Amino acid sequence: MADIKALKTAGMLPMRLKNHFSVRLRVLGGDLSPDQLRTAADAADRFGRGKVHVTSRQGMEIPFVKFEDLEAMREFLAEGGLSLGIGGPTVRAVTACQGNKVCPWGCVDSQGFAREVSKKYQTKKLKCKFKIGVTGCANNCLKAEQNDIGVKGGLFSELDFSKCVGCGLCVGTCRAGALTLVKGERLDRDASGCVGCGKCVRVCPSGAWKGVEGYRVYFGGSFGNRIAVAREAFPMLRDKKDALGAMGAALDYFAENGLPGERFCNLLDRLGWDDFKNNLRETLGPGFFPESPEKSPGERAAKSRAQNGRKGRGKSSDKTGAKSRPASRVKKA
Numbered sequence: 066m067a068d069i070k071a072l073k074t075a076g077m078l079p080m081r082l083k084n085h086f087s088v089r090l091r092v093l094g095g096d097l098s099p100d101q102l103r104t105a106a107d108a109a110d111r112f113g114r115g116k117v118h119v120t121s122r123q124g125m126e127i128p129f130v131k132f133e134d135l136e137a138m139r140e141f142l143a144e145g146g147l148s149l150g151i152g153g154p155t156v157r158a159v160t161a162c163q164g165n166k167v168c169p170w171g172c173v174d175s176q177g178f179a180r181e182v183s184k185k186y187q188t189k190k191l192k193c194k195f196k197i198g199v200t201g202c203a204n205n206c207l208k209a210e211q212n213d214i215g216v217k218g219g220l221f222s223e224l225d226f227s228k229c230v231g232c233g234l235c236v237g238t239c240r241a242g243a244l245t246l247v248k249g250e251r252l253d254r255d256a257s258g259c260v261g262c263g264k265c266v267r268v269c270p271s272g273a274w275k276g277v278e279g280y281r282v283y284f285g286g287s288f289g290n291r292i293a294v295a296r297e298a299f300p301m302l303r304d305k306k307d308a309l310g311a312m313g314a315a316l317d318y319f320a321e322n323g324l325p326g327e328r329f330c331n332l333l334d335r336l337g338w339d340d341f342k343n344n345l346r347e348t349l350g351p352g353f354f355p356e357s358p359e360k361s362p363g364e365r366a367a368k369s370r371a372q373n374g375r376k377g378r379g380k381s382s383d384k385t386g387a388k389s390r391p392a393s394r395v396k397k398a
């Protein structure tokens with residue numbers, strides 16, 4: 066008799082129709098090559114009923130495959146460069162938007178980051194499924210906060226006010242309302258309101274803004290039976306390795322403390338957000354956390370800005386203006 070649990074874990078999901086399965090393909094970051102797509106189409110014709118379903122998490126499933134055809138289909142897919150999607154208690158296929166290799170708004174390479182995450186953590190043994198998604202900027206097309214761990218690309222924006230021609234475009238484009246031209250003498254930023262979208266960098270016609278890649282990491286989201294919005298434990302990270310390390314630390318915490326079948330958000334409720342955060346602080350070091358005497362990665366970026374005459378991330382405004390440019394050249398936004 067078929068081991069249905071093992072089949073499900075291997076990506077072959079029983080259908081309502083007796084003896085039939087919907088076969089899930091492994092799709093990383095929503096990307097497939099033309100050859101892989103052709104293989105999927107051929108497999109659907111040959112083993113299914115000519116139907117391929119695109120799932121809500123960027124995956125693909127081929128339904129109406131008979132039990133006796135499963136092994137032959139798996140071999141056929143493997144020859145065409147496709148493997149079956151992983152199910153069960155582990156990290157599921159990492160989803161990602163197109164990121165900065167394609168999308169004009171992208172702050173980071175979401176696809177490349179998703180591949181790194183997958184390589185590092187895809188086979189990790191857990192007690193419940195775990196979803197990771199990577200979105201390239203604050204537009205959040207991939208909905209970072211809906212994942213057990215979501216990563217959102219951002220930019221640390223830095224201003225060289227001596228290059229500013231006072232056009233006001235950055236002020237107008239900042240949907241967070243974080244920028245203000247003050248009497249044409251300086252450009253203030255409400256650092257607590259800045260979401261790191263990097264739009265100021267892109268619209269500036271004079272190259273006064275410079276953007277440095279950043280990674281915001283969110284923990285504990287779920288949009289299934291339970292709705293939970295993932296949240297940040299520390300400010301935006303400058304170093305990709307820090308983001309990957311933080312994800313690893315959270316996965317270890319989940320593996321060590323989770324109960325069988327318990328989703329990450331429920332574990333965080335059971336043990337408390339502070340317990341998780343303290344564990345991250347111990348594992349990653351206090352440098353990640355702004356209240357710490359040591360500098361967090363976000364603060365390191367702020368320090369770098371401060372070295373150029375500006376204040377960093379915090380509740381107070383960045384006074385980004387400089388006396389190096391005559392006020393008469395500044396137009397009001």
Ligand code: SF4
Pocket residue numbers: 162163164165168169170171172175200201202203204205206207
């Ligand atoms: S999240 Fe940003 S980078 Fe990703 S597709 Fe949307 S707009 Fe582009």
Ligand code: SF4
Pocket residue numbers: 220222235238239240241242243244254258259260261262263264265266
């Ligand atoms: S990066 Fe910050 S200051 Fe610049 S447009 Fe986005 S929210 Fe505004």
Ligand code: SF4
Pocket residue numbers: 228229230231232233234235236268269270271272273274
């Ligand atoms: S020139 Fe000055 S006001 Fe215009 S977008 Fe650049 S920084 Fe903003």
